[in-house]
Amino acid sequence: AQSVTQLGSHVSVSEGALVLLRCNYSSSVPPYLFWYVQYPNQGLQLLLKYTSAATLVKGINGFEAEFKKSETSFHLTKPSAHMSDAAEYFCAVRPDYGGATNKLIFGTGTLLAVQP
């Protein structure tokens, strides 16, 4: 079964520092991969998605992620953290590649704290 693993349930960075949130996937076929952000008491917002086009995907709010098949990774990065980036981030995979579904399997989430 396809799955994603997020390393680090809590990550703390200083304002202005690099943000790196890790996600590894398990898939026997090229997956659809996503990063979502969740602010307190809100739903999920899509940051970016990989759909087998370019391996470097740019998203909203200055975030980007690189798909590395050899490492089965899809890590999320942002060059300079802002206080408003403090939130929980979820990596997700759409498991039924080629099938008629939008079902997503989510990782366990990484809570990002940004210190002033």
Place this chain on the structure above:
Amino acid sequence: KAGVTQTPRYLIKTRGQQVTLSCSPISGHRSVSWYQQTPGQGLQFLFEYFSETQRNKGNFPGRFSGRQFSNSRSEMNVSTLELGDSALYLCASSLAGVGDEQFFGPGTRLTVL
């Protein structure tokens, strides 16, 4: 364009009761998915509807059910509530195609006492 709306936002029920949650997708969206979010199990897929038909179902007991109406609005029902059903229930809508971006609502926070 209005986003995905979910009602009610907060709900308190007691064990054994049943509950119905509602989701109104973005206008023009025909696919609606439901997810349960808990601290212990994280985000788990419940079911997905497209054109009033269940397109996929997660691994939840039969107490969890859903439906979609002709206007794409969706409801989910949980019967015989258990304490473990306390969670944030999220609804997401997308246009129709597989791989289309899913837009999430703010969720319904259900507390079972």
